[in-house]
Amino acid sequence: MNSAALFGYCGAVLVGLGLYGLITRPEVLRKILAFNVLGSGVFLLFGVFARRGAAAGLGADPVPQALVITGIVVAFSATALVVALLVRLNKETGQVIITSDDPEESGKQGVLP
């Protein structure tokens, strides 16, 4: 197993862990953490594709690296936005989960392909 494959499998495991946490945990903060684990897995996969140099036939392809940087910025903004909303929710209601009168969790499970 070469290093690219090893990192690829690591990325896949992170994606799986993150997706599991995002869907099963009710606490919003844990969902955010799971989202970041999932995001790291995806970024690692981009790194693997850069190493394989799929596009350019070079040693390392710079395009996925540029994509990862943008992706990190987006994930950072998303995290900040959710945390801000969560802090506000906690201030208003004292809750850390979204209590709902509708079956929200069943909808989340529907996200799985």
Place this chain on the structure above:
Amino acid sequence: MMPDATTSIDATTADGYLLVLAIVLPVVGILLSLALGGKFIERITLALLLVGLCVAIAIFSAVLRSDQLLVYIVGDWQPPLGIALRADGISAAMVLTIAVIVLAIGLFARSEFGQQNGKTVTRSSYAFWTLLLGIWSGLNAVALGDDLFNLYVALELLTFAAVPLVCVKGYEETIKAALRYMLFALIGSILYLLGSALIYGTYGTLDIALLADRVRPEPAAWTAAALMTVGLLAKTALFPLHLWLPPAHAGAPAPGSAVLSALVVKGSFILIVRIWFDAMPGLLTFTAAQLLGALGAGAILFGSVLALRQARLKLLVAYSTIAQIGYLFFIFPLAAGDSGNELGASIAWTGGWLQLFSHAFAKTAMFLAAGLMAEALGHDRIAELGGIGRALPITVIAFGLAGLSLMGVPPSGGFVAKWMLLSATVIEGQWWWAAVMLIGGLLAGGYVFMVLGKALGKNSALTLRAPISRNREILVLAVALCAVFLGLVPLQPSDFLAIGRPEMQMTALQ
């Protein structure tokens, strides 16, 4: 890798700079209002909305005149290394629709989020105008982008502007709704990103035009398409991933609800169409198309029935959005064209897009009308709407006209769209979609008349909590009339919507 033969068409066209302008104008507005301290944000926004409408008209007429794609190669870097902005017929029509609706919403929002001269701007109105500009820029970028990763960034910009708009007033319920919306959107965006990572790893490009030649039906492409589609479905709120939509769209202030329901959910829908029809045309098999159509059918039945059971007007309109989104997904089974029937496919293609545009206008009018009624009465309980028809006749007429389009009654854009989709089901021999559409039309009639029946009822004791200015009523009526006027489009496949799509030969319905 050297650009291959297909990329040689990629040169910035004469009017290509218009595409950049459409995306950058709103951002300029945000930066200006930051620099000037927010005092002028309302005036800056409205001025830019007018300029933006002119840009949209210019893009539309440039595509119409040249009968070709409008292309801008950013920084003159050719794809696959660079990023291209392209406007085909659909993008041009979309940008124009966006500009008209955002302008109408901006004018409508003046009385709620506007500021009197000399007063400092409140936090929620500053947020509202900034977010409106952000959504506008994001939508234009989604409509014009042609690179899967660039589209990802555009979609995120759209989401990050749309989510806070839900809770711009800061009520507890709306914060919950916004948080739930955001969590669905997060799952959606990360699945989309994972899909585009797989595509880049397999094919070495994210440019849609280049992908069309490279993608082959194989496991990697299937996995990527499935991940991206599911992610985008969560953002489009297609049944059964719709749970976030009703509280979010009903909880937002009326102008916010209108832009969310009319435009924001369509952004991710456009992307799904681009992926299946433009980037991976070979992948849209009969089964995949039928599956997407079946989810759409589920959305129509489920959304319409739930809309009928709502006690509050804004929630009713929000559930009707879920149902109307369902019709859009009939474009997949009907326009996939695997029956070898060009005519049916091109009719379905035009019908599907017409449904998108007419629903955008109708839903804007409906949410704004519902907002006016709620403002006048101080509540939006359907059972207590009695007498509003006499107090706000223009608003109720606008609501009714928008309802005609949702039901698919002539003359309205919704009628033409649904009629074309129905014709396509007959031509393609897929009668099961026709049955769902007819039931959906009846149910839509049910919920629209439920509201109109109550609104036109008598109630001599009705007292209005707040006076409603006649101008705002006329504005809502004008938007509703736009939805009706789309019904004057001739009943045949539109050549304009096929510009930039050489494989789709539009045959006139003789």
